[in-house]
Amino acid sequence: MNSTHTVGLRTCVGLGIALTAFFFGGCATASNSTSMVAAPAAPITKHADSVSVNVTGGSETSSMGASKIANADFAEAIKASISQSGLFAKLAAAGQADDYHLEVAIVRLDQPVFGFSMTVTIETNWTLTRCSDKSVAWQKAVLSTYTAAAGDAFAGTTRLRLANEGAARNNIKDALTQMGALTLP
Numbered sequence: 001m002n003s004t005h006t007v008g009l010r011t012c013v014g015l016g017i018a019l020t021a022f023f024f025g026g027c028a029t030a031s032n033s034t035s036m037v038a039a040p041a042a043p044i045t046k047h048a049d050s051v052s053v054n055v056t057g058g059s060e061t062s063s064m065g066a067s068k069i070a071n072a073d074f075a076e077a078i079k080a081s082i083s084q085s086g087l088f089a090k091l092a093a094a095g096q097a098d099d100y101h102l103e104v105a106i107v108r109l110d111q112p113v114f115g116f117s118m119t120v121t122i123e124t125n126w127t128l129t130r131c132s133d134k135s136v137a138w139q140k141a142v143l144s145t146y147t148a149a150a151g152d153a154f155a156g157t158t159r160l161r162l163a164n165e166g167a168a169r170n171n172i173k174d175a176l177t178q179m180g181a182l183t184l185p
Helices: 003-024 071-085 156-179
Strands: 047-056 088-092 100-110 118-130 136-148
Touching: 047 071, 071 088, 071 100, 071 156, 100 156, 118 156, 136 156
Parallel strands: 047 088, 047 100
Antiparallel strands: 100 118, 118 136
8 A cells, every 4th residue: 555545545534533523523412301392283182081101112322322212201202292282181100091001112213423414214103002992092103304404503413312302203293193183982
């Protein structure tokens, strides 16, 4: 290998590391449940029933990795969204609802590695089950995206967290809007 090629290679690697640190730099922070709270997009039918909520498929955020969405944080955002919208009259602890149980699985969370604008896509499966007979009252796969632009935050880790929260918020809004259109027995 000649010295010009070696210097060029080192320069490219150094530039790549510097750009990654600039666009993605800093420690990752977990998605905030209060920033994921959503309101339905349309008027809803309010149900005089109780519901419990469980979330699976999320991931905890590592300070050295990318921002993620934890099960507990997504569940808290869903519960707060249901409570604020009045979709169900009562929220119950998991397994303690008399009327309905809502199971939400985070199937996919697509995130960019770095960039000026960061678009996150989240895919979830929502299943509302009647507790009395274990029948499925409503089931839907919901796919949502959100883009956090460079102007939203300087640090890439913050933009990624904002994009996570926005995608999750849009996902909850879409699901609650659809559940709000249901006529439950």
